[in-house]
Structure formats: structure tokens, C-alpha cells
Amino acid sequence: MNILFVADPLEAFQTYKDTTFAMMRELQRRGHRLAACEPRHLSWRTGGVVHAQVREIALTGTLDDWFAQERCATRALREFDAVLMRKDPPFDSEYFYATHLLEQAEREGARVFNKPAALRDHPEKLAIMEFAQFTGPTLVTRDADEVKRFHAEHQEIILKPLDGMGGMGIFRVGADGLNLGSIIETLNRHGTTTIMVQRFLPxxxxxxxxxxxxxxxxxxxxxxxxxxxxxxxxxxxxxxxxxxxxxxxxxxxxxxxxxxxxxxxxxxxxxxxxxxxxxxxxxxxxxxxxxxxxxxxxxxxxxxxxxxxxxxxxx
CATH class of the missing domain: 3.30.470.20 (ATP-grasp fold, B domain)
Structure with a gap:
């Protein structure tokens, strides 16, 4: 099979721990052929189909110069047996637009994993709202007073942006409420941005x-x-x-x-x-x-x- 990865630049992979690399290695071991592109390489025009400038690659078996590029070509996404969307967060506007291009490719016959519409429908922090039976006390708001009431109730809390990744922008506030007002202003941008607040879990x-x-x-x-x-x-x-x-x-x-x-x-x-x-x-x-x-x-x-x-x- 021919498998296309939509991912970050290959040169940025840390192969000793990268999960996308592990997927590629197992796919090649089974005889499947690999290609890769970045979201910025996706394109569509009237009368045509979603295509991308892709790099057809083979893994070398080493961790440093880990891939060899066999050729670079413009190919329709529907030509591949599977398209794996593996672009790292943040889920920003460009990621959002990429899911729409991938969804159009699906309409043209491409098989995309994870499904683009499902990626849009499950923002990584807000998706827990559907499964509240498994979560701890959580608040989603842009209202500073509501955050302060939540803090008064739970004493120790965690505040985080909805678009963060890798622990970026996470704050812990203790029972004394030290710097709570300043942290709220930083994260909710004076009431213009929605944030998540959760009871601190020791x-x-x-x-x-x-x-x-x-x-x-x-x-x-x-x-x-x-x-x-x-x-x-x-x-x-x-x-x-x-x-x-x-x-x-x-x-x-x-x-x-x-x-x-x-x-x-x-x-x-x-x-x-x-x-x-x-x-x-x-x-x-x-x-x-x-x-x-x-x-x-x-x-x-x-x-x-x-x-x-x-x-x-x-x-």
C-alpha cells in the first residue's frame, strides 16, 4: 500500500522517540510505501482534486540520516491507500483549514485517519465535556469572576489555555489565591479569550x-x-x-x-x-x-x- 503522512517537517523529527517515525518504520517493515508532506503543501483548485507536493521516502535504518528521498512529486491525495494526519498541535486556523482540505479529499475518495471532521469536533481540552462522568471539577469560561468563585470553592486550581500543548501556559494557584487576578488576565486576555480551570489533582x-x-x-x-x-x-x-x-x-x-x-x-x-x-x-x-x-x-x-x-x- 501507499501511505501518505501529513506531518511536521521530516528534518525536525526526533526519531528516538517520535511516534510518527515508529508508525513509518512498522509500515515499511511490512512492505508498504511511504510519502510525506506538510499541511502547507495541500492545495485544491476548481475542476481539480486536492493534491500535494509530496516526498516519497524510504527509511534508512539509522536514527540520524533516517530517511532517503526517492523523488518529489505532485500527487492527488486520493491516489494513496491511506492519508495519516499527524501534524502536531497547536490546533490553529491553519490546522483547521487543513482539515477542510482533507475532508474534501475524502469526498474525492481518499481515506484519511484520523477523520478530519472528527478532528474538528473534538478539541483536545473541550472534548472532556462529553465525558464529564470521568472528569474532576472543571470550568470553561472567559469570565474572571466565575474563575474566582471556582477558586473559592476548590482552593487549589489549575488554569490553562484551550489551545496550549506540551504543558504550555499552565498555572497552579494555591489556596492563598496569590497572583490569581494577574494569571486570569494573562490567560483570558481581559475577558476576550475562553480558558479552562480545573481543581488541582495532587x-x-x-x-x-x-x-x-x-x-x-x-x-x-x-x-x-x-x-x-x-x-x-x-x-x-x-x-x-x-x-x-x-x-x-x-x-x-x-x-x-x-x-x-x-x-x-x-x-x-x-x-x-x-x-x-x-x-x-x-x-x-x-x-x-x-x-x-x-x-x-x-x-x-x-x-x-x-x-x-x-x-x-x-x-
Whole structure:
């Protein structure tokens, strides 16, 4: 099969931990052919179809010069057996526009994973609202007074922007409310931007768990991203330490409750973030942690993902 990845620049991949690279490696191992482009390479014009300037590549087996470009060509997306949308957040206007181009490619016959409409319908922080039975106390607002009332009720809170990634822009405010007003102004931009506020979960000390769900079924191991030093953020991008561990009974309950719902909507791969026993985010754009789990737990997540992709394409 011919597989196209819509992703970040190949030269920026950190192959020792990159999940998209792990997918590519497993696909090539099975004999599938690889191509890649960036969202900026997608294009459409009247009377034509969605196409892109793509790089047809082969993996070299080394981690440094890890790919060889065989040729560069303009190709219609519907020519590929599958298109994998693996562009990292943020989910900004350009990402939004890319999903519309990908959806048009679907109308023309392309098979896109995760489904573009589902990517738009499940913003990674706001998607938890549908599954409130699994979450802790959460507030979504742009109103400063409402945030202050939430703080008065819960004492210790976390505030974060809705478009952040990798722990960016996350603040913790304690019972004393120190700097709460200033933090609200920074995040909600004086009432013009909606933010998320959640009760602080002390279980973060044991890690912010990334629970992967593939085709509606949970991977049996998660990656607990444990904050280091004085940090409150477990995100690997913020210096957290990743520790693979088996799913707990509560992790399984959450994953089994959410996974089939999202799979039915065209989300082949989902990453649930769980702190303690509470769901905090639903990641659908480019969930990661394949390699860390494989290296530490010996469970080949990439193989399970490619199994699911092949099965989806056979239907």
C-alpha cells in the first residue's frame, strides 16, 4: 500500500522517540510505501482534486540520516491507500483549514485517519465535556469572576489555555489565591479569550498518564509522565519523566467507556490523559508515546496501530 503522512517537517523529527517515525518504520517493515508532506503543501483548485507536493521516502535504518528521498512529486491525495494526519498541535486556523482540505479529499475518495471532521469536533481540552462522568471539577469560561468563585470553592486550581500543548501556559494557584487576578488576565486576555480551570489533582505526583486507545481498544500499558523537581507539569516537553506501567482498573474503565464512542466517529487513534482517577484531556491530533511504551514495557504499539489501520482499509 501507499501511505501518505501529513506531518511536521521530516528534518525536525526526533526519531528516538517520535511516534510518527515508529508508525513509518512498522509500515515499511511490512512492505508498504511511504510519502510525506506538510499541511502547507495541500492545495485544491476548481475542476481539480486536492493534491500535494509530496516526498516519497524510504527509511534508512539509522536514527540520524533516517530517511532517503526517492523523488518529489505532485500527487492527488486520493491516489494513496491511506492519508495519516499527524501534524502536531497547536490546533490553529491553519490546522483547521487543513482539515477542510482533507475532508474534501475524502469526498474525492481518499481515506484519511484520523477523520478530519472528527478532528474538528473534538478539541483536545473541550472534548472532556462529553465525558464529564470521568472528569474532576472543571470550568470553561472567559469570565474572571466565575474563575474566582471556582477558586473559592476548590482552593487549589489549575488554569490553562484551550489551545496550549506540551504543558504550555499552565498555572497552579494555591489556596492563598496569590497572583490569581494577574494569571486570569494573562490567560483570558481581559475577558476576550475562553480558558479552562480545573481543581488541582495532587495525584499528579504519580504522573499524568497517557492512555492510548487504538480502534476503540485500550493499549494495556500507559506512559505516566511524572513531574520533576518543583514542576507541576508532567508533560515530557516540560521535563517530565515517562514511566510505562500497566493500566489500572480505572484507566481501563475510562478507556473502555470513551474508546468505542470515538472510534465510531472515525478516530482510529486517541490519547487520553488521566491524572489519578480523572480524565483531563482527549488528544486526537497526533497522540504520542508509542516508542516509550515499547522500549520500557516491550509492547509494540506501532504494530497494533498498523494492524488496526490495515483492518480499517480492508473494510
Amino acid at each position: 495525584e499528579i505526583a504519580q504522573g499524568d498518564k497517557r492512555v492510548l486507545v487504538i480502534a476503540g481498544k485500550p493499549v494495556p500499558y500507559c506512559l505516566a509522565r511524572i513531574p520533576q523537581g518543583s514542576e507541576i507539569r508532567g508533560n515530557l516537553a516540560a521535563g517530565g519523566k515517562g514511566v510505562a506501567q500497566p493500566l489500572s482498573a480505572r484507566d481501563l474503565e475510562i478507556a473502555n467507556g470513551i474508546g468505542p464512542v470515538l472510534a465510531a466517529r472515525g478516530l482510529l487513534l486517541v490519547g487520553l490523559d488521566v491524572i489519578g482517577e480523572r480524565l483531563t484531556e482527549v488528544n486526537v491530533t497526533s497522540p504520542t508515546c508509542f516508542q516509550e511504551i515499547a522500549q520500557q514495557a516491550g509492547f509494540d504499539v506501532a504494530a497494533v496501530f498498523v494492524d488496526a489501520l490495515e483492518a480499517a482499509l480492508a473494510r
